Amino acid sequence: MTVSRWIRAAAFAALAFALLVIGAALRPLVLPEDHTATPVLNAIEIGFAQDMTAHHQQALIMVQRLDRDVAPTVLRLAQQLSDAQRIEIGTMLGWLRLADAPPLSPHPMAWMHADAAASHHHSTAVAVQSTGNTMPGMASTAELDALATARGHDAEILFLQLMFRHHQGGLAMARAADQALTSGPVKEAARSMFQSQSQEAGVMGVLLSQLGGQPLQ
Structure with missing residues (x-):
């Protein structure tokens, strides 16, 4: 060349x-x-954290409204529930801050109807769908007011009834999130909540029976 x-x-x-x-x-x-950037949390994780935060907050209200003169066993259980759920609320609010998401959802329970959950776990999604946008297990304002005025044995029974039903609703939410998510800290937290709340519900069921009460329908 x-x-x-x-x-x-x-x-x-x-x-x-x-x-x-x-x-x-x-x-x-x-x-x-x-x-x-890859989202810190997906829609199901955000919705679960928001709704479970609200769900836990009502449990704290129940503890606050419980008569302080109830049996030590019931009072001790209430305090343990409060301590555990405060920690979980703090964790979930931390995740939501990292994801730049509000602490509460404008559309409660919408994550339960997400395509991912419905397509892979249709039976679980439908099982809770009948509740609409209402979180399962939540007490009404009238029930919370009744708890605030109840005393002694009546307060023990009503608290255990409301908290037992509340835990049943939380179990449904935790199970749905665990099944809808494939991995990650939110899935692990949902699974841990399911295990701990199953044990707590068992204790409440025993106490309720010993006090002569029955779970709410």
Whole structure:
């Protein structure tokens, strides 16, 4: 190859390289690159954390409204429930802050009807669907007011009845989240909640029976 041909070839290669560099530089302007980061939590994880936070908060209200003069066994159980659920609320609120999500959902229980949960675990989604947008196991305002005025044995029975039903609802939510999610800390937390609340519900069932009460229908 003569010198002139080599120069022309080198010039052509340099021009091609320059065009390549310019094209790469202009690419984000013509075709903006997608810099969207992977979400910290998906929709099901956010919805579960929001709704379970609200669910736990009502449990704390029940503990607050329980008569302090009830039997030590019931009072001790109430305090243990309060301590455990406060920790879990703190964890879930931390996740929601990281995900830049509000602490409470404007559409409670919407995550239960997400396509992922419905397609892979249709029976679980339908099982809770009958409750609409109401979280399962939640006490009414009238029931909470009744608990606030109940005393002694009546307070023990009503507290255990309301908290037992409350835990049954929490178990349904935790089971649904565990089954809908494939991995991650939210799935692990949901599974842990299911295990701990199953044990707590068992204790409450025994205490309720010993006190002559029956679970609410």
